[in-house]
Structures are given as structure tokens and as C-alpha cells.
Amino acid sequence: MDTFLQQLVNGLTAGSVYAVVALGYTMVYGIIQLINFAHGEVVMIGAMVAFTIINLLVPTGLPPFAIVLIGTGCAVPVCMLVGYSVERLAYRPLRHAPRLAPLITAIGVSIILQHLALMVWSRNVLAFPQIIKSQTYFIGGAGITTVQIAILAICLTLMASLAILVYRTPLGTAMRATAQNAQVAGLMGIDVNRVIAITFVIGAGLGAVAGVLFGTYYGIAQYTMGSVLGLKAFSAAVLGGIGNIPGAMLGGVLLGLVEALGAGYIGDFSDLCQWGVPLQACEGGGHFILMGSNYQDVFAFIVLILVLVIRPQGLLGERVGDRS
């Protein structure tokens, strides 16, 4: 039971970070039906900028939380700027091009950003300065660290504020209108280009925070970290129904849970000896494990494939076949 609870805590923490990243994918897809593959790289840049700022500030002796806050405060505008420039330079000129063109551009932008980061921050795995003393609290046998609590709180706040922004403000209404039909929204006096740019900027800002959270949680950052994180978040967005904001949140958390529970239990589950298969390796309490926990990263993609096969519109998505 302890183990199960702990896996839930692990999954929730990782899942809420996925959810925040997934929001960036889903918002952009919702509004211009583009899978912004460069979003994972924006997350990485967020982590890297925060890494640099935090490292610069550590010797000043400021309180740790203030340092991390300033680091995040610098990462967010930088990523917003990156998000805006990417939209302005790479996607806007292709707004009316065939759908394949912006998709390929997105992949190109992702590679460019990754290599720019390589040039700036080197190819090394960077150790995130661990200035926040991580204390573990045990509740019913499951340990939860201060960093995990902070991640959960920050992610929930971000998701709630985004939901308010999208569903309760004039800007949100403009965003939803543009998502439904950009042309008509334009005729109604909405500056479509501005709304799309703002969507990119908000998504990138969320990504920056997720990058900092990821870095402080695992203690490492590297220029390649965006690609796997990005693909997982993309899977989460598809799981929840791409283009659907509550869907991305649900998808992210579910994906985190699937990963944690999958990696935690697949080894025991696929132990052939436990199922009574007569194998030589099983004699005397031995084990013959088909799939170990190293398949952890595979779960995200198994989920992606299953969703695409069984319910292509995702858990909360509507049928969007007419759009494509």
C-alpha cells in the first residue's frame, strides 16, 4: 500500500509538469491546428535560463526561494520572446500554406533551438544548483518532498489561472472565437494575428515555468531534455484531446500516473515465474522478467498509439475530422 501511494505521488508530480507543458501544445493546436514541435525546446530554454540566473545569484546569499523566483522571473520573459519570435518568423509566413509546411518548419525550429542551446550552454548535463533544502514529509507511508508540494501547487495555480483567462476574460473569448473560425473572428473585429501571437506567448511562458520545475525536481538540465519531455507532453495533449484545454490537464496527470504505475509494476507483472511458467531460471525462487522498468518511457508512446487507434479525438476532445 505504501508503495502504491508513493507511486501515485510520483506520478502526480511528474504528471502535473507534463500537463503544464501539454497546455502549450494544445493551445497552439486549438487555435491554428499546428503541432508546435518546438515547444519542448522552449521548455528546455526556460530551464537553461533559470539555471544560469540561479547560478549567478547563489553567491549573493539571497534566500533560496527568492533566487529560484528571480530565475523563473527571468526565464518566463525570455521564453515568451522566443515563443513570439518563432511564431512571427517561422509560422506566420506559412499561415495559409499547406498544413505539412508549418509542421516541417516546426521540426526545423526545434532543431535550431536545440543547437543554439548547445552553443550557449554546452553539451554537458548541467547540475541544477540544489539550493532549496528538500525536506520529505511522510503521510501514510508515502513520502512527499517540499519541492513536490511546490510543483503541485504551482501547476494547479497555473492551470486554474489559464482556465479563468480562457473562459472568463474578453481575451479568452477572442482566443476561443479565433479557434472556432479565424476568418469570421477577423470579420468580428478581432485582431487574429495578435490573438495567435498572445497564445504562443502564454504557452511559452507556461513552458518556461515547467522547465524550471523540471530542473529543480530532477536536479539536472541538458540541451536535449526538451525532446523527450516535449514528446511526452504531446502524447498527454493527444490523450486528453488535442486542442482541448481541460483535456491537456487531465491527459498530463493521467500520463504521469500511467508511467509511474507502469514502471513500478510491469516488472512484477511480466515475471513469467510468477505465472507458473516452467522455466529453468525460475527454480529456487528465481525470476524471468520479460519487461523491466526501463520501459518507463515507452508507456507514454504506447498510450499515444492506443489513443490514436481507439479514440482518435482523445478523452475530452470533440471530433475534429471536418477541419483537416
Add this chain to the structure above:
Amino acid sequence: MKKLQIVITVIAAAVALIGCGQSGSGGGAEVKIGHVGPLTGSIAHLGKDNENGARLAIEEANAAKTKIDGKEVKFVFVPEDDQADPKVGTTVAQKLVDAKVAGVVGHLNSGTSIPASPIYNQAGIPVISGSATNPKLTEQGFKTQFRVVGRDDQQGPAIASYLATNNKPQTVAVIDDATAYGEGIANEVEKTLKAAKITVLPREKGTDKTTDWKAILTKLRGRNPDAVFYGGMDATGGPLMKQGRELGIKAVFAFGDGACTDDMAKFAGEAAEGLLCSQAGLPPQAADKKFLDAYKKRFNADPIIYSPFTYDAANLLIAAMQKANSTDPKKYLPEVAKIDFNGVTGKIAFDSKGDRKDAEMTIFTMKGGKIGPVAVIKGGKTVSWSEFLKK
């Protein structure tokens, strides 16, 4: 216009011919020595350290105006990046063979050294690894393959028997990163522990890019091991140990040489305190003082782990060339096999497989953010570090 075209063609052809002449004949004055290690990716810092060792040896040989067969020779250093990727490893090996290098120092990883070794063997080029510790490397029967570092089946038993006698665990969890190196050393550790009648939990596996170990560690926590051994590198081992402590695992964490670096303190923070780890060979601090000073002066940094070994490997190739009075790989290869060399890591001689005879293993522990040696194991005997230094 036509005339101009002909003139350009002729010039181009002439340039091409001259180019061929320079690289083809060699003239005996230039000898290329290759080095391979990952210069990109998560262990690029270790790759650079290895490269620096070999580079220093070659720069010193050039500065000393080394003579072979009475003629002064200029050594040309050819560093290559295999990205720690087996596929790239073979490509780079072929590239070095095509460039007609006289000898190769490398590769850093076992996973890239093993697939590359038949390529060097076919070309008859001696290759000496300063850090690949997987036993399979020298078990393939290639006459051109050597290593100046110990093997996992010596290193694994060393850390495992130290763990067994010093910490007396009843249950040990073994994790690896599913690479040739990680699996190899984890297998050897498991074998030794089982022989010492210690319960070993079913193997858990991550990858060499895993950042989230919590699922595995949570599962292990439920089984309450007294010690956890991880076969893998520091960039994954650091987060593993940090997350283990966060989950409240109080077991001893033990690692192989891939995670036996000061960087563990950066990756795991305070959680790294007290880790046990082993290195094949002796710590850089035990290398010759002259080497340490020269390295520091040239690269403005201290050696990380294996640069003393790659330094020795490069010097050993040059020494064998001098003995054979030839830089032709076919002629000096037999001299490598029977060499008796005094390097900065001690005396080097090879057995019939190409492994270093009597390789030492060192056990380290992390204290105050730095790893420090606690014991040396040689020929199955454990000697504490303070006693070892007295000798």
C-alpha cells in the same frame, strides 16, 4: 570562355594531385595517432578528459623531438567524437583506419569499443583503451586490442566484496542502465554478492538517459534493501541517489567507476554523502605528480578519472614504436604485446588477451562533496588507503 574552363580544370586536377601526394605518402615524418571518446552527450566531460590525457602525451612527445629509427618524428593527434553511440563508434573507427593512423587510444565506452574493435583488427592497427572495462572487449581474440585499465569482472567483485565485508548487507538491490558497461558490472556484482550468500533482488533497469528513477526506487523501497548498487554513469546515478534519499531509502548506495566522480555531489547534492564507489585502477591523485602538474598547466583543470590512463596508452604506443624502430602498425604491434612500461599509473604489461596484468581497483567514498579513496584491492587483497600510501 572555353579556355578559362580548361585552365581551371587543370589547376583543380593539379591541386587534387598535390593533396593526394601529401596525405598518401606520409614520408615517414608524420605519424597519426587517433583518439576516440564522446565529445558530445551526457558524458562529454569524461570524453574530453580522456582526450586531454592522450593529447598531452603527444604534445610532450613532439616537444621532446622523439626519434624513431634515428629519424625525428612529428606525431599528429587525430581526435574523434563517437558520441558514446555504438553506430557512430564504428563509423569513426573506419574513418581513422582510412586516415591511416598508426595507433588508436580509445574508445572511452565499452559499448563503442566492442563494435569498433574488429575494424581496427582487420586493419591491423593497435588500439588501447584507457577506460573500457567490459570483459568482452578483450575476449574476442583480437591481437590488436589492449586496455590499460582493469576489467568489470575484476572491478565488480572488488566493490561487491568490499560492500559485503564492510557493510554486511543482507539484501542488495542491483540496478543497471542497460548499456554494455552498466549491465556488465552489475552482473559481476550480483555474482559476487550471491557467492557471499547475500540476497540479491531481481534486477531493475533504467536507460542511460533516465532522469526519473522514482518508480523503480519506490518499488525497491517496499523490499527494504540494505544496499543499492547501480551500474551506470554519474549523470544518471546522481539523480538516482538524490531521489532514493528523498523517498527515505536509508540503504548504502554503491556505484561502479562510471558514477565514481566528484560530479556526483553536483548531481545529487547533499544526498551524495557516504556513497561507495569503485574505480578500475588508481585514482588520479595517485598518478605521477609530474603528470598532474603538466595536465593542470596545459588544460587549466584537474584530471577527472581516466586521463592518466589515456596518457599512458598514448605514451605506450610511442614507446613500442621506438622499440620496434618503426611506426608501421604491423611491425610495432608485437612490441606492444610484450611491452614492460613504466607509466604514470604504474607498471604496465599485458597478458595474452591484451588485459593489463595485476590491475589495481580502488574503493572511494563521498565526504564533504568530494570522493576520496578508502581502500585499494589488488590480487584479491584489500588494503586500506592510508596503508597503501605508506608503501
